Amino acid sequence: MNFDPAEHPGLRPPGFRHAIYGALVVPRPIGWVTTLSADGIVNLAPFSFSNLVASDPLCFMYCANGSHREGGAKDSLLNAEATGEFVFNLCTWDLREQMNATSASSPRSVDEMRATGIEAAPSIVVRPPRVAASPIALECAVVEIVRLPSSEVTANAMVVGRVVQVHVADEAVVDGVIDVAGLRPLGRLGYQDYAVVEQAFSMTRPA
């Protein structure tokens, strides 16, 4: 099968029960992103269109697509635009329910960390807090907001930040490396599905 995505808006070609876009590039990291509104309200939301995009200097991006149910862009985009700051929090198996709860379409006036009972820890360089129970957090300063191609119904934007502070929990480090499988990070698959990393393997790169 092959098709031009433009001919199937919503990415649900004949024969498929649901939109397939989420199942095409998998697993995707989940950027669980904290931002602060201009009025100081905390927002926390997961983004699977997200990843590290450079290592030197370290840069991370997430894409806030579509709109807020109160109209206008999602809080995670408006806040990053207004304050120039955000925090990436690694989502693990233990945090899966809390992460999912923060994807609800909350009113703009709601502090999503407080509303979902997620403990915040202060950041060091930026103002948005981090998720205290997340073993890895990256404090970021926005370097660019890229407007992506958008449809009539969806306005898409990519927020790129330079990492200005890295947090790694002491327990995450075993024998001088980050024990990634031990952290059990989540990945996003298509539909309502997720993957959990519990096993890692190594390969040596060719010279």
Ligand SMILES: Cc1cc2nc3c(=O)[nH]c(=O)nc-3n(C[C@H](O)[C@H](O)[C@H](O)COP(=O)(O)O)c2cc1C
């Ligand atoms: C695992 C997961 C991944 C998501 N990935 C994205 C994404 O990449 N882009 C996006 O716009 N929304 C994504 N969402 C939906 C947002 O989390 C949701 O719209 C959230 O309320 C963000 O809005 P806010 O910034 O106004 O809080 C995802 C939801 C879940 C549960």
